[in-house]
Amino acid sequence: MAHLLGAEHLHLEFPTKVVFDDVTIGIAEGDRIGIVGRNGDGKSTLMKLIAGRMQPDDGQVTVRRGTTIGMLDQADTLDPDLTVGAAIVGDRPEHEWAGDPRIRDVIGGLVADLPWDARVGDLSGGQQRRVALAALLIDDWDIVLLDEPTNHLDIEGVHWLADHLNARWGKNDGALVVVTHDRWFLDAVCTATWEVHDRILEPFEGGYAAYVLQRVERDRQAAVVEQKRQNLMRKELAWLRRGAPARTAKPKFRIEAANQLIANEPPVRNAIELQRMAVARLGKDVxxxxxxxxxxxxxxxxxxxxxxxxxxxxxxxxxxxxxGKSTLLRLIAGEQEPTAGRVKHGKTVRIAQLTQQLDELAEHLDEKVFEVFARIKRTYVADGSEMTPSQLLEQLGFTSAQLQTPVKDLSGGQKRRLQLLLILLDEPNVLILDEPTNDLDTDMLAAMEDLLDSWPGTLLVVSHDRYLLERITDQQYAVLDGKLRHLPGGVDEYLALRRQQPDAQRGSSPMAAVAAATTGTAAPAAPAATTTISGAERRNLEKEMQSIERRLGRLRNELAAADAKLAAADQSDFAALAALGEARQAHADEADELELRWLEIGEVLEG
Known part of the structure; x- marks a missing residue:
């Protein structure tokens, strides 16, 4: 795979903070990279350095001659006086862009519901963001950089974008680098993950699920002192292995390693105990x-x-x-009366809503965080133990120094966490979450999910974040054509139902009609190429796969024995230690080659 871009010894600092110190990375054709990390650690800054929009204090970024780079930045703005059509396709003749399958696909997938002649300045912020993403994706780029592309996309939009990016290039062509808090999207499109933290960049193989596994293994082997963070990631891993069927398509030896790692981890939620506590708090009628x-x-x-x-x-x-989701929530919360039928609330019901507007913080903006909680004398029970508000704040990522910060000076993610905590301390027994993932990084999302796992009440969640929905809820419903429909098959069933609906992927605007003019619908993402093999070839490959699994089993034992020898060896005998280390590395290298071959065979068999 040809090298496209390299960054060497990057150093960048702001007046009060060193962001990167001696970071070296490379991007090659075929790379699909997701960037994760805490808010403020430099994910977006790294993207700007790669794109050449920001210069490092030291080090350099080198781009191969002729390589084109396209970037969607969170700060990008469009000319408000342009029409939607002009912002996306510029001055291209209609017959040119309307006859291009990629452009039709992008228009149908992102902006089919927007009037083609609408003024950009009259659109909402989310609509403008979709127009900017469409304008980027209609062009050919060697490297595509996307900073939070799933913001303002619903579940269907996120799935469309994943399908588009997976079909955009051949396996070893083009490169994608994406910053997103959408963990399902990371798993769907990325084959590598970069974690930005503590002024460095740490690479991992695979998408989010693989990153979690490797990170837990790394933390365990290094015996890091961040025990709380490690336990949280183990619980996240337990969810990935036990709760998400789509993530079971991993090599057998990887599954065994993950299962050993979480063998003593309890289920993420004790459903029976939580239901018992909920009934005690709510009664039978909600x-x-x-x-x-x-x-x-x-x-x-x-x-x-x-x-x-x-x-x-x-x-x-x-x-x-x-x-009609918001209307449904208002009916449940008692904020709206039905025009037909009736809504009955239980006598002991106390409903609280985590809204997108941060209303709960409005009266506390000029107070320091600790002052807000100084008036709260209550405690909170989580995982069977009693916690003080300060302990909850620590669990949700607040440091001692941040307790002295005025609420108005907190970041968006910190305000979001503070809002959730104030709501929980008010002890509701029905909690409604409306797009709770806004402004939260992946670590804080995991911390919030961990907190909600032990919350003994009724939980209703509206979110476009598929990972969050599947992680913290046990069932899903859909509002379709004004009706409420139960989804035994979860999000996959919802997407299938939407595909069956007429005009599900396009609107009725003039632009949608042009986009569908040639094919009758928005152009679907191109299917992946498949390879046809004969029955004899399939049997031979299956035999080879079984042989590899047996050899990998023996190699695991040999690696364990080598580790034991290294631990028991005379640590002052450097020659002996070197020989043992070389022998162990030989086993590890062989295992890596066999795992790669195992994956290659699996792709052929699945194709």
Missing amino acids: VDLEGAGVSYGEREVLSGVTWRIAPGERTGILGVNGA
């Missing part, structure tokens, strides 16, 4: 919707919704923007 409907004039938003919400129920709600 909220019952019986034939409920809502109409605005002649427009019917919801109709015939019957749903008995149970104590301890953990439900995710899916639906496109404008489908």
Whole structure:
């Protein structure tokens, strides 16, 4: 794979902080890289350095001659006086862009619901972001850099983007670097992960699931002192191995290693105990919707919704923007009366909502964090143990110094965490989360999920973050055509239902009509190339795979024996230690080659 870009010995510092110190990286054709890390550690800054939009204080970025780089920056803005069409396709003749399958695919996938002649300045921030992403993706680039591309995309949009990026280049062509907090998206498109932390960049193989596994193994082997963080990542790994069927397509030897690592980890939630506690706090009646409907004039938003919400129920709600999810939540919260049917609330129900507007913090903006909690005398029970508000703050990533910070000076992610904590300390027994992932990095999302795992109440979640929905809820419903539909098959069933709906992937705007003019629908992502093999070839490959698995089993034993010899050897006999180390490395190298061959055979057999 040809080298496209290299960055050597990068050093960058701001007046109060060193961001990077001696970072060296490379990007080659075929790379699909996800960047993760805490907010503020330099993920977006690294992207700007790679793109040449920012210069390092020391070191250099070298780009191969002729390599083109396209970037979607969070700070990118479009000319507000342009029309949507002009912002995306510029002055290209209509027959040229309308006849291009890629451009039709991008328009159908991202902006089919927007009027082609609408003024960009009249669009919402989320709509402008989608226009900017479409304008980037219609062009050919050797390297595509995307900073939070899934913001303002619903679940269907995120799936479309993943499919588009996977089909955009051949296996060993082009390069993608993406910063996102959407962990499902990282797994769907990335084959490598870079973690930015503590002024360095640490590379890992694979997407988010593989990154979690390697990070836990690294932390365990190094005996790091961050025990709380390590335990949290072990719990995250337990979810990845036990709770997500899509992630089981891993080599057998990897599955065995992961299962050994989490052998003593309990399930992420004790469903029976949580339900028992929820019933004790709520009684048997929570909220019952019986034939409920809502109409605005002649427009019917919801109709015939019957749903008995149970104590301890953990439900995710899916639906496109404008489908009626917010109306459904207002009915449940008692903020809106139905125009048909009825909504009945249990006598002991206390409902709280984590909204996108941070309303809970409005009266505390000029107070310091510790002052807000000084008036709260309550404690909180998590995982069977009693915790003080300060302990909860620590669990959600607040340092002692940040307790002295005025609320108005906190970052968006810190305000989001503080909002959740204030709501939980108010001890509701029904919690509604409306897009709770905004402004949170992957570590803080995991911490929030860990906290909610032990929360003994009824949980209703609306989110476009598929990973979060599958992680913290036990079932999903969809609002489709004004009806509420249970989804036994989860998000996959919802996506299948949406594909069956007429015009599910396009709007009724003039632009959508042009995008669909040639094919009758938005152009689907190109299918991956498949390889046809004969029955004899398949049997031979299956035999080779079985042989590799047996050899890998023996190599694991040999590596364990080599480790034991190294531990027992005379540590002052450097020659003997070197010989033992070389022998062990030979076994490790052979195992790596066999694992690579195992994966290659698996791809052929699956194709």
